[in-house]
Amino acid sequence: MKPTASPFTLSRNSFGRLVLSDAAGLAHAGIVPVRAFGITAPDYGISLMSADGKELQWLENLDVLPDDIRSLIVAELAQREFVPVIRRIASVSSYATPSTWQVDTDRGTTALILKSEEDIRRLRGTDNAGALLIADSQGIHFLIRDRLALDAHSQKILKRFL
Amino acid sequence: MTAPDTLPEAWQSELLASLAPDEQLIAWLELDLDDHLEFRPGLVTLSDRRLIATGANDTPREAWPLTAGLKLTHHDHAGVGTLELEDGQGRLALWRYTLGQSPAALRFEREFVRQRDSVASGQPPLPAVAAICPICQIQLQPDEEDCPNCIRELHTPPSTWTLLRIWRFAKPYQGQLIAGFLLTLAATAATLVPPYLTMPLMDDVLIPYQNGTPIDPDKVAWLLGGLLGSATLAWALNWARTYILALASERIGADLRTTTYEHLLKLSHEYFGGKRTGDLLARIGSETDRINVFLSLHLLDFATDVLMIVMTSVILFSINPWLALVTLTPLPIIAWMIHLVRDKLRTGFEQIDRVWAEVTNVLADTIPGVRVVKAFAQEAREAQRFREANKHNLEVNDRLNRIWSLFAPTVGLLTEVGILVVWAFGIWLVSKDQITVGVLIAFLAYISRFYTRLDSMSRIISVTQKAAAGAKRIFDILDHVSSVPEPANPVTLPPLKGGIAIDKVSFRYGNRAVLHGIDLAIAPGEMIGLVGHSGSGKSTLVNLICRFYDVTEGAIRVEGIDLRSIAIADYRRNIGLVLQEPFLFFGTIAENIAYGKPDATRAEIVAAARAAHAHEFILRQPHGYDSLVGERGQSLSGGERQRISIARALLIDPRILILDEATSAVDTETEFEIQSALNNLIRGRTTIAIAHRLSTLRRADRLVVMERGRIVEIGNHEALMASAGAYWRLYQAQTKQLDAPPVLGENSPSA
Ligand SMILES: Nc1ncnc2c1ncn2[C@@H]1O[C@H](COP(=O)(O)OP(=O)(O)OP(=O)(O)O)[C@@H](O)[C@H]1O
Ligand SMILES: [Mg+2]
Numbered sequence: 001m002k003p004t005a006s007p008f009t010l011s012r013n014s015f016g017r018l019v020l021s022d023a024a025g026l027a028h029a030g031i032v033p034v035r036a037f038g039i040t041a042p043d044y045g046i047s048l049m050s051a052d053g054k055e056l057q058w059l060e061n062l063d064v065l066p067d068d069i070r071s072l073i074v075a076e077l078a079q080r081e082f083v084p085v086i087r088r089i090a091s092v093s094s095y096a097t098p099s100t101w102q103v104d105t106d107r108g109t110t111a112l113i114l115k116s117e118e119d120i121r122r123l124r125g126t127d128n129a130g131a132l133l134i135a136d137s138q139g140i141h142f143l144i145r146d147r148l149a150l151d152a153h154s155q156k157i158l159k160r161f162l
Numbered sequence: 163m164t165a166p167d168t169l170p171e172a173w174q175s176e177l178l179a180s181l182a183p184d185e186q187l188i189a190w191l192e193l194d195l196d197d198h199l200e201f202r203p204g205l206v207t208l209s210d211r212r213l214i215a216t217g218a219n220d221t222p223r224e225a226w227p228l229t230a231g232l233k234l235t236h237h238d239h240a241g242v243g244t245l246e247l248e249d250g251q252g253r254l255a256l257w258r259y260t261l262g263q264s265p266a267a268l269r270f271e272r273e274f275v276r277q278r279d280s281v282a283s284g285q286p287p288l289p290a291v292a293a294i295c296p297i298c299q300i301q302l303q304p305d306e307e308d309c310p311n312c313i314r315e316l317h318t319p320p321s322t323w324t325l326l327r328i329w330r331f332a333k334p335y336q337g338q339l340i341a342g343f344l345l346t347l348a349a350t351a352a353t354l355v356p357p358y359l360t361m362p363l364m365d366d367v368l369i370p371y372q373n374g375t376p377i378d379p380d381k382v383a384w385l386l387g388g389l390l391g392s393a394t395l396a397w398a399l400n401w402a403r404t405y406i407l408a409l410a411s412e413r414i415g416a417d418l419r420t421t422t423y424e425h426l427l428k429l430s431h432e433y434f435g436g437k438r439t440g441d442l443l444a445r446i447g448s449e450t451d452r453i454n455v456f457l458s459l460h461l462l463d464f465a466t467d468v469l470m471i472v473m474t475s476v477i478l479f480s481i482n483p484w485l486a487l488v489t490l491t492p493l494p495i496i497a498w499m500i501h502l503v504r505d506k507l508r509t510g511f512e513q514i515d516r517v518w519a520e521v522t523n524v525l526a527d528t529i530p531g532v533r534v535v536k537a538f539a540q541e542a543r544e545a546q547r548f549r550e551a552n553k554h555n556l557e558v559n560d561r562l563n564r565i566w567s568l569f570a571p572t573v574g575l576l577t578e579v580g581i582l583v584v585w586a587f588g589i590w591l592v593s594k595d596q597i598t599v600g601v602l603i604a605f606l607a608y609i610s611r612f613y614t615r616l617d618s619m620s621r622i623i624s625v626t627q628k629a630a631a632g633a634k635r636i637f638d639i640l641d642h643v644s645s646v647p648e649p650a651n652p653v654t655l656p657p658l659k660g661g662i663a664i665d666k667v668s669f670r671y672g673n674r675a676v677l678h679g680i681d682l683a684i685a686p687g688e689m690i691g692l693v694g695h696s697g698s699g700k701s702t703l704v705n706l707i708c709r710f711y712d713v714t715e716g717a718i719r720v721e722g723i724d725l726r727s728i729a730i731a732d733y734r735r736n737i738g739l740v741l742q743e744p745f746l747f748f749g750t751i752a753e754n755i756a757y758g759k760p761d762a763t764r765a766e767i768v769a770a771a772r773a774a775h776a777h778e779f780i781l782r783q784p785h786g787y788d789s790l791v792g793e794r795g796q797s798l799s800g801g802e803r804q805r806i807s808i809a810r811a812l813l814i815d816p817r818i819l820i821l822d823e824a825t826s827a828v829d830t831e832t833e834f835e836i837q838s839a840l841n842n843l844i845r846g847r848t849t850i851a852i853a854h855r856l857s858t859l860r861r862a863d864r865l866v867v868m869e870r871g872r873i874v875e876i877g878n879h880e881a882l883m884a885s886a887g888a889y890w891r892l893y894q895a896q897t898k899q900l901d902a903p904p905v906l907g908e909n910s911p912s913a
Contacts, residue, residue, distance in 0.1 A: 014252025052870075082199050082242045096631050108201030110194070117516060118441075138261040140241035160509055162516070 008057060010048075010069045018076055020048060020056055028056060032080070033073045039083070039123065039133065039143070046073065084110070085143045086134070089154040095161070098137070105142065112136035117161050132158075173205045177216060180223065186210045189273040191266055195242065195258040206245070206257055208274055211281065213247065215255060226254060230282035234274045236267055243267055324633045325626070328453065331414045331421070338410040345403035346462070350469045352399055354477060355392035357607035359385050361481075364600030408458050415454030422446050422639050429639075430646040431710040445639060449632035456629035464622045467615045474608050481604070482597055488587045489609050492580045497616055499576060503569055504624060510562035511624075517558050521551045577613040584609055646712050652729035656721055658736050658817040660686035660848035662707060667716035669706060676702050677871045680716070689849040691859030693892060694868035700852045701742060703868070704820055707850065708737055738816030740824035742852075744807035746798070751780055752787040754806055758814040766813060774809035775836045776802070801828035808836065819844065821851040825858060833858060856893055865889060 007023045010031070018031035030051035035042050048057040062070050084105035093100040097116045103109065114120070115137045123131040130146040144150065147158055173190075181187070186209060193204035207214045213232070214225040226232065231249045238244065243264050247255045259267060280287040332339065363385050371377050423446055434442075471493075478486035528535055528544050535544055588602040662684040669677040677699050684690055692700045705711050706718060709725050718725045725733065738758075746754050755770055756762040762770075767787065771777045779802055783789035791797055791806075798806070804827050811819060825833045833855075841861065853859050865882055867875040867889045874888050882889035 015248060016246075016253040016256065079199070080239055082240055084201075096627075096634075105201070107199060110201045116441075136241075138241050140260060159513075162513070 010072050012072060018072060020050075022056065031056070031076075033076050035077065035081075038081070046077075048073075083141050083143050085145060086150075086154075088151060089157045092157055099161075103142070112140070112142060113138075114161070120161060172203070173216060177205070177207060177214070180214070181209060185212070188277055189270050191245070191257075191259070191270040192263065193257050193259045194263060195260060197256060197258060199242065199258060204257070206270070208270065208277060210277060213274070215257065224255065228278045228281040230278070232278055234271050236264075236271055238264065245271070323630075324637060325630050327637055328414070328418070328457075328633060331417045332410075334417075335410040335413060338406050342403050342407040342410065343465075345399055345406065346466055347469060349396055349399035349403055350466055350473060352392050352396035354470070354473055354608075355396075356389050357604050357611070358477065359388050359392075360607055361598075361600040361604045364603050365598045366600075369599055404462075407462055411454055411458035414457060415450055418453065418636065419446055419450040422450065422636055425640050425642075428648075429642060429644050431705065432645045433642065442639075445632075445635050449635055452632045453629050453636070456625055460622060460625045460629075463618055467612070467619050470615070471612055474612060478605065478608060481601055482591075485584075485588060485591060485597060485601070485605055489584050489605055492583055493612075493616070496576045496580055496613070497619065500573060500616055501623065503565070503572065504621065507562065507565055507569065510558070510565065513558050514555075514562065517551075517555045521548070521555055524548045524551050573616070577610070577616075580613055581606065581610060646709055646730065647726075648730055649727045651727075652732070653723050653727045655723070655728050655732050655736075658720055660684075660688075660817045661720065662818070662848065663719045663722075664703075664707075665717050665719065667703075667706065667713045667718060669702060669711065669714045671702075675714075675871065677706075680871075680873055682866060682873065682876075684848060684850070687846050687848060688864065689844055689851065689862045691862030691865040692850060692852045692868065693854075693856060693859065693865060693889065695892075696854075698868040699871040700868055701822055702871075704739075704822055704850060704852065707818075708739060708820065709733060735814070736817045738811030738814055738819045740804070740807050740811045740819075740821045742823045742826075744800075744803040746791050746803055746806060748791075750785075750788045750790055751783065751806060754791060755787075755809045755813055757810055762813055767809075770809040770813040771806075773812050773840070774805045775832060776805035776809050779805070799827075801832065804828060805836065808840075817848060819847050819849045821849065821853075823852055823854065826854065830855075830857075837861070856896055867892070 009021045011019050011021075013019050013029060015029075017029050018033075020028045020031045022028070028050050032049045032051070034047050034049055036045035036047060043062070044060070046059045046062060047055050048059070050056050059065065059073075062073060065073070084103075084107045086103050086105050088104040090102040090104060090109075092102075097114055099114050101112050101114060103112060112134070113136055114134065119135040121133045121135075123133050130144075130148045132144040132147055134142040134144065136142065144158075147155065150158065177187075188208045188210055190205055190207040193206065194201060196202040196204060203217065205216045207216065212225045212227050214223065216223050226247065229249070232254075233248045234245060235248070236243060236245045238261060241261050243259045243261055245257045245259070245267055246253055276287040279285075363382075367377055367382055367385070426442065426446070475486065475490060478489060524544075524547055528548075535541060584605060588597070588605060591597045592599060592602060662682075664680055664682040664684070667677060667680040668675065680703060682690075692703065694700055702711075706713055709718075709730060712726060720728075720733070747757065752764070752767050755767050755776075759766075764787075768777065771780055771787075780787055780789070804824060808821075808824055811821075825836055828836065837858070844861075851859060851862065859865060860879065862878070864876055864878060866873055867882070867887075869888060875882055875885070877885070877889075883893065
């Protein structure tokens with residue numbers, strides 16, 4: 001799609017916050033971009049919310065935005081999105097919950113505490129039937145893109161919890 | 163955390179070298195994320211003059227001298243906490259951590275404020291305040307970093323030792339348990355007599371007969387009598403011990419269940435908010451039952467089996483040590499093999515448990531929501547969902563059954579092989595005249611008995627593990643301390659006049675701040691109207707006044723006494739509460755009205771119902787006050803349910819009446835009637851009423867307007883209208899609607 005002139009401008013202030021100036025020339029500081037379908041369709045629908053939680057701008061698609069605005073939004077999203085993707089399960093402390101898992105993720109190795117098996121959810125609506133979302137005890141969500149694509153060791157461990 | 167001598171080793175040398183000679187470390191915060199949100203360790207340190215960051219972000223080390231203008235703020239999103247350092251001009255730095263570090267971050271921030279203020283003012287820092295657990299809101303001891311309860315619940319996987327804690331519940335039944343054990347001993351001994359008698363029956367009766375000696379009827383009668391006698395004795399003893407132990411274990415289970423439930427009821431809203439109903443139901447219902455079955459069946463059987471093996475071994479060795487040795491050697495090997503197969507099966511059984519949960523979950527979702535399912539005509543989809551869950555169940559079962567069907571025949575085969583070995587060695591011994599035929603037959607009779615027990619014995623490991631997991635989940639409830647704790651030495655509450663002093667109260671749900679610095683003094687007998695947008699914190703404030711939660715900061719007092727030092731039930735007896743979502747129990751209307759005062763007379767119930775304008779519609783029900791209102795009051799309309807819950811609150815004649823949207827679901831006319839009835843009752847009673855429909859609050863002495871967790875205006879209707887502020891805007895919005903009611907399907911006429 002061809003970039004079109006946008007009805008608003010976006011900039012970053014010295015406090016590191018995004019500032020949106022709307023068509024009327026009003027400036028809103030502390031803009032938060034939010035993906036509407038963070039996991040199942042990350043590229044569809046991004047909303048720019050004001051600091052007090054009001055939607056200022058709905059963007060169906062980032063592609064139509066001018067480059068500078070888009071890169072600001074993408075950078076801010078990267079700062080807020082934290083869904084480590086599990087690549088390998090190295091070990092688990094026990095097969096009964098609560099259980100501490102040592103995992104390798106795309107963001108480095110870490111440990112997570114699984115409070116109960118219910119915190120592992122099968123994701124529907126994704127392209128992949130083997131996708132799992134694991135909520136750890138602190139509310140961090142770990143993603144397994146396709147559990148059938150994991151190595152045998154990880155799959156064997158995972159199977160005990162499914 | 164604040165004591166520098168426990169600074170994490172990895173950082174020590176590096177950091178200490180960079181400090182000035184007289185510079186003192188005050189606090190630090192370990193980071194586990196860098197600013198690209200990758201897992202990487204880092205450290206932020208606070209000394210008495212600087213803030214130093216090491217290794218956290220791409221720069222190796224940075225430091226900022228403490229000045230009055232420096233500000234540290236924290237916030238979190240999706241499990242990631244962020245700490246930002248700012249001065250008046252802009253952001254200086256930003257650090258990330260996962261929420262596990264959040265208590266430490268809060269503490270770090272507090273230390274920072276104390277130190278900065280001290281540097282700015284030249285005064286020594288103020289004393290530290292006690293921290294609060296972010297999960298359960300309990301006050302932590304000054305030296306505690308994390309809430310011991312929440313941490314334990316999170317980190318301890320179930321251990322078999324947990325089962326020993328059940329002793330607390332078994333202790334009252336000590337006598338029965340000991341009697342049961344002695345009976346078990348005797349019963350097991352009695353069952354071992356018959357095989358012993360086969361020996362003389364063979365050697366002294368049958369074999370001599372084959373060799374030509376006639377049978378001695380007296381001897382046979384004796385031996386047969388002995389067989390019958392010991393069998394009868396074993397029967398009686400077994401009956402007695404099973405009965406006694408079943409009685410005791412049932413009682414232990416019941417005590418466990420009621421104690422857990424009693425404790426659960428004392429826990430705060432916070433706890434229930436974070437748990438699923440189904441999970442709690444399962445813990446108190448089926449987990450206690452599982453423990454019960456474990457105690458009365460598995461543990462007992464196992465004990466009996468062990469006793470039998472020990473006694474049998476003693477007997478066998480006393481008859482013939484060599485044959486005994488050969489007979490017993492295969493046992494451990496076979497037991498081990500059975501255990502291996504079982505282990506394979508166990509994961510399968512666990513999986514089946516979970517699949518079952520999936521099947522019931524579908525039911526639990528759909529049945530309460532059946533009106534929505536039908537309204538949107540989704541029966542077919544729900545049926546399909548159930549079918550799929552069942553299909554999954556079948557698949558898992560099929561897989562397991564392949565192994566399972568092999569299991570019993572395998573045990574049979576192993577048993578036969580074991581017996582074969584005994585036969586072979588026995589025949590050899592007989593041929594060498596080492597033993598008689600009778601001894602061999604007795605050995606075979608003994609051994610075949612406990613081969614059949616091996617299978618059930620091998621099961622003990624997995625059932626113990628399961629019972630231990632259940633015990634852990636129960637003790638998790640029992641060990642949980644309420645976040646609204648009963649005071650250790652409760653102050654006796656004088657008769658309340660009804661005044662409430664809310665003093666600089668702030669409150670957060672977990673990490674989310676909802677109320678900020680609320681200050682409000684409510685006079686005895688005053689009616690306060692609480693208004694504000696949805697989500698502004700009205701219900702939350704009421705929750706605090708009822709002490710469903712404890713304030714995060716500040717205090718609420720009645721008669722000058724902090725709520726936290728009054729016994730909870732004593733205090734709540736003075737409060738009549740009508741909730742936003744009226745809840746009715748399964749039972750009659752009269753029972754529901756009298757819920758807070760079960761000994762109320764019929765006249766009192768009727769009077770309360772009249773006051774709440776419920777009397778007439780109740781009389782229209784088929785059995786009047788004795789009509790049953792189904793689960794959750796389904797047979798009543800929303801407004802009828804509300805009126806019953808108003809009557810319930812009025813019946814206990816409370817000093818403080820709290821109405822949270824109590825009349826939102828009744829029409830304006832009925833509301834007006836309830837209002838006028840309430841007016842008599844409200845007189846002399848402190849009332850806090852929340853309403854979106856502002857006309858409801860016309861009679862309030864003072865209106866308190868809330869916005870995003872703060873009080874923005876206080877005053878009566880006229881004064882607030884005159885000042886043309888937040889209340890005026892709310893009022894305008896509502897009256898405009900009244901003047902020109904929007905008509906569905908028609909646009910308002912444009913000029
Ligand atoms: N248990 C909870 N955990 C976390 N946040 C909560 C909880 N209960 C309420 N909140 C949040 O606290 C804020 C205030 O809620 P509250 O129920 O006090 O609002 P209210 O003023 O009563 O709104 P309404 O008029 O819609 O009833 C809301 O933003 C809500 O999302
Ligand atoms: Mg509310």
